[in-house]
Amino acid sequence: xxxxxxxxxxxxxxxxxxxxxxxxxxxxxxxxxxxxxxxxxxxxxxxxxxxxxxxxxxxxxxxxxxxxxxxxxxxxxxxxxxxxxxxxxxxxxxxxxxxxxxxxxxxxxxxxxxxxxxxxxxxxxxxxxxxxxxxxxxxxxxxxxxxxxxxxxxxxxxxxxxxxxxxxxxxxxxxxxxxxxxxxxxxxxxxxxxxxxxxxxxxxxxxxxxxxx
Ligand code: B1M
Numbered sequence: 102x103x104x105x106x107x108x109x110x111x112x113x114x115x116x117x118x119x120x121x122x123x124x125x126x127x128x129x130x131x132x133x134x135x136x137x138x139x140x141x142x143x144x145x146x147x148x149x150x151x152x153x154x155x156x157x158x159x160x161x162x163x164x165x166x167x168x169x170x171x172x173x174x175x176x177x178x179x180x181x182x183x184x185x186x187x188x189x190x191x192x193x194x195x196x197x198x199x200x201x202x203x204x205x206x207x208x209x210x211x212x213x214x215x216x217x218x219x220x221x222x223x224x225x226x227x228x229x230x231x232x233x234x235x236x237x238x239x240x241x242x243x244x245x246x247x248x249x250x251x252x253x254x255x256x257x258x259x260x261x262x263x264x265x266x267x268x269x270x271x272x273x274x275x276x277x278x279x280x281x282x283x284x285x286x287x288x289x290x291x292x293x294x295x296x297x298x299x300x301x302x303x304x305x306x307x308x309x310x311x312x313x314x
Pocket of ligand 1: 144147148150151152154155161164165168202203204205206207208209211212247248249250251252253254255279280281282283284298299300301302305
């Protein structure tokens with residue numbers, strides 16, 4: 102098993118899209134646990150690619166290739182998770198978005214897939230979405246929860262800006278706002294007045310449940 106996880110990690114690290122896709126399909130065919138496949142396999146590859154980028158051993162083209170391979174695997178695993186949707190969930194409507202100026206959508210997509218798998222109704226707005234569009238979508242769709250993902254220290258600010266905009270439009274008490282993403286912390290969430298913070302897809306599911314219990 103560990104060899105298969107290692108191959109998954111390598112496929113992402115080396116940016117081998119076809120191999121990543123093949124391994125994801127193989128994992129599903131073998132009935133492996135999807136969360137385990139992500140955590141022990143593919144995600145290790147994308148995290149290591151990030152470390153190599155930080156150390157100056159990888160450059161942007163390599164990072165892009167790794168991200169593309171990760172997304173190939175994620176697309177397959179994401180639909181498997183969604184198909185597994187628990188019918189007796191909270192049935193809360195959750196809107197997920199990666200904030201303005203930030204294209205990192207892998208974590209947001211994983212969180213969305215886990216929420217769906219746990220019975221919530223997901224609206225995925227996408228990534229790098231202008232704040233005004235997010236607020237308009239909240240007005241239009243009336244989600245119970247708005248999830249704001251940010252992966253750059255420079256885009257975390259947008260989470261706070263969106264919360265302020267919701268206050269200005271008298272929408273703040275109509276939607277719970279949760280925040281996450283690698284640089285985001287519990288204390289940042291408190292500073293900007295978010296209702297909650299989660300550091301992983303699993304804690305995000307628990308957080309949403311807790312907000313309504
Ligand atoms: Co970029 N990038 N990147 N990148 N990238 C990081 C974030 C970075 C840490 C890399 C590094 O230097 N080590 C660094 C940020 C530094 C900083 O701000 N402090 C960085 C940089 C600098 C950049 C660019 C500026 C590079 C450049 O152009 N010079 C550029 C920015 C583009 C932009 O957004 N405007 C850039 C571009 C890219 C790619 C396009 C190549 C690609 C993104 C592809 C894509 O997503 N479509 C990419 C990638 C892949 C990464 C790393 C390697 C991996 C991110 C990822 O997908 N992780 C990343 C390094 C790293 O994180 N170690 C890096 C896996 C994912 C599952 O984890 O997103 O943390 P994560 O999500 C987790 C949790 O955080 C949580 O649950 C998820 C599942 O466990 N979570 C939530 C996430 N959102 C949540 C929301 C919630 C709750 C939980 O509630 C709402």
